[in-house]
Amino acid sequence: GSGCWQDAWGSHPALPEWALPVTGTLMGAGDVIAQQLVEHRGLQGHHGARTAKMMAIGFCFVGPVVGGWYKILDQLIPGTTKVVAVKKMVLDQGGFAPCFLGCFLAITGAMNGLSPEENWSKIQQ
Numbered sequence: 159g160s161g162c163w164q165d166a167w168g169s170h171p172a173l174p175e176w177a178l179p180v181t182g183t184l185m186g187a188g189d190v191i192a193q194q195l196v197e198h199r200g201l202q203g204h205h206g207a208r209t210a211k212m213m214a215i216g217f218c219f220v221g222p223v224v225g226g227w228y229k230i231l232d233q234l235i236p237g238t239t240k241v242v243a244v245k246k247m248v249l250d251q252g253g254f255a256p257c258f259l260g261c262f263l264a265i266t267g268a269m270n271g272l273s274p275e276e277n278w279s280k281i282q283q
Contacts (some may be wrong), residue, residue: 164195167216168224177221177225178217178221178222178225179217180221181216181217181220181221181223181224181225182213182214182215182217182218182221183213183216184216185212185213185215185216186209186210186212186213186216188212189208189209189212189213190204190209191207192206193221195203211266211269211270214269215262215265215266215269218283219262220249221263223258223261224258227254227258231246231249231250231254234249235249260281263277263281264277264281265278267280267281
C-alpha cells in the first residue's frame with residue numbers, strides 16, 4: 159500500500175486503504191457539483207483553485223480526522239448491536255461533530271484567506 163496512508167493508519171486500519179484518497183476525491187466532486195449545479199457557474203466560471211482546496215482539505219484533514227475518530231469510537235464503544243449504534247451516534251453527533259465542524263470551517267476560512275478575526279466571526283454565524 160501507499161506509505162503515507164500506512165504511516166497514518168498503522169498496520170491495522172479501521173478503514174480500507176483507499177478510504178482516505180477517496181475522501182479528497184469526493185470532496186472535490188462535491189465542490190464541482192456545487193459550482194455547476196447549485197451556483198450555475200458554467201465551465202468558464204468554474205473556480206478550479208477552490209475545487210483543489212476542497213480536495214486538499216479532504217485528503218489532509220477530513221479523511222484522516224474522521225477515519226481516526228471512527229477508530230477511537232470503535233475502541234470506546236465496541237460492538238455492533240442497535241444500542242451500540244445509538245450510543246456511537248449520540249457521542250459522534252453530540253461531541254465530535256461540533257468540534258469537527260468548527261475546525262473544518264476554520265481551516266476552510268484560513269485557506270480562503272480570511273483573517274483569524276474574520277474567520278471567528280464567520281464561524282459564530
